[in-house]
Amino acid sequence: MATTEFDDAQNAEIVAHTGGRVSEEETFVIPQGVKPPRKSVWAVFKEMPLLVKISTIWLVVLLLSALYAQLDVRVFNGSLPLADPNLQLNGFNPKTGEFGTGSVLESPSWQHPLGTDALARDTFSRALHGTYVSVVVAIVSVTCGVIVGGLLGSLVGFVRGKTETGLMAMIDVLLAFPALVLLLALISIFEVRDLFVISFVIGLLSIPAYTRVSRANSLAISNREFVTAAEAIGTKKWTILRREIIPNVMPTLFAYAMVAAAAVIVVEGTLSFLGLSVQLPTSTWGNMINQARRDIKVDFGQVLYPALLLTFTVLALNQVGDFFQRRSAHRASSL
């Protein structure tokens, strides 16, 4: 029997699971479950419809520009070609020796691609720095949701029993609050409002929804034949969870995470619009919109640019999320 190293290892594991009662010679050729070949990122990208492709590119560009803005401030001390986001009219930045050159509410020009705001700060630069806040909040929330919510949901959906009843009752109570109101109440308790606290609270509040989604999927998968088969040959519960349940819950959860990230970005935008997110002068899309709306009669553009950034980002995340949702539904039906 010509086997690769991988096959040997898997056979050995199966032997171990059956308590070694099946000797090496008696083992039949173990059918190697038909695994769809793992597709490269590029192959998945080529599969996407045009609109989803554009959305993906948009998201990647956002991520890179947020990184660029942070690199400029943290590593290069503002020496990369990007205006200082906080330099006001007649302001002076001792670090770079730059003087504020803009005037109040300029229209777009080469020097200020999106014009300047009411304090003569460069809107393009502020928007890039605001992107960083949205990106961090989204990533923290998705990480919390997928790791904590995903694992909890997979676990209770598979194990069932009292653990499930207890946990889901707690989740139901948390979801019984209108999300934004609970978030506002929590935020109002913390006196320090920095990016860490804001993303932590939002991340914490994302966990219930993720738990619910992954539990529903875990329930469905636990009833499938391959799980029953694994149980029949005496595989340990923990191993089934790790090798059968979680890998099959994750694709759906990943698709959900995209859509949830869009919602979280809107929530952060709403908070900073209300002045309850990261403190000024740190720019976020929400507080840019809030500041610019006072001059709406003079310059609608200053409201429009951050508003379009926010809307396009949400649209892009929804498109990409829907695409992966369709893909994972297709995958689940062919398991």
Added chain:
Amino acid sequence: MVKTIAFILLRLIATLLAVTFLTFAMVALLPGDPVDTILGTGPRPPGIEEQIRADLHLDDPFLVRYVNWLGDAVTGDLGSSYITDQPVADTISQRLPVTAQLAFMSIFISVLVAIPVGVMGAYRQGKWQDSASSAGVQIALSIPNFIFGIFLIWLFAVKLGWLPASNWNRLSDGVVPNLKTSMLPAFALALGQMAVFSRLIRSDMIATLQENYILSARAKGLSDRYILFRHALRPSSLSLMTIIGISFGALLGGTVVIETLFAIPGLGFSLINAINGRDILLIQGITVFIAVMFVIINTVVDLLYAVLDPRIRRS
């Protein structure tokens, strides 16, 4: 059926207890001395610390305090603000009608728009009308309500000058002045709901249109319009009702930001003011009130569902 209703009511009580407990705990378990949190760092009038301690029974054990607070809350006593001295319950009862009006108006608008859009999408499934309405839904779902609100202000207040950008006229000042100030915020709130509702109606209708009784109605020679709105729309109303109940939560959250944007004296605006002023008791009161409302509305929807749906009613 009686069993279903009993179960729903039991769950209501359990959820209410849990929700109130959580809201109470959030404030009561604040790090540090609650008196310091309530009073902040400003100068303190003499004797107020002792008064707060006595008012909130801060020397009692935590559970005793919760039971006392809950007992007061049930009888409508949520304490008084330490900043304005006004009873929290009074603030809520003054502000509630405004928020309720906004919520109902926006649901009314969303249903009014969503029914034709959803029915059209299902009737012309796969045709350009369907694609257009789906694209519209996608875009509507992606525009945050406060951005849409600002856009409405820019268009109707700044450019066209038809409606005021902010302010609020009460219903008692007359219907037309009230509508002038409530139209824009209600529309801003309705956008997301419209999209959700029409998507639901479309998918529901597509399923319904494949039923045999639609085929027989068509065979009888009834007009398409009659079949769509009289025969096919009815069965979708149950799921529409459920989603309306669920979207109340999003709506109550949405009123917070829309009321702030349009400077409307509703519950949400006073919640934001309370947060900015660190008026802890008012924050607690409004939060618990909104959460309880939300839980009750969802339960009522569940109950109606149990009563109206023949499949559940007969079981």
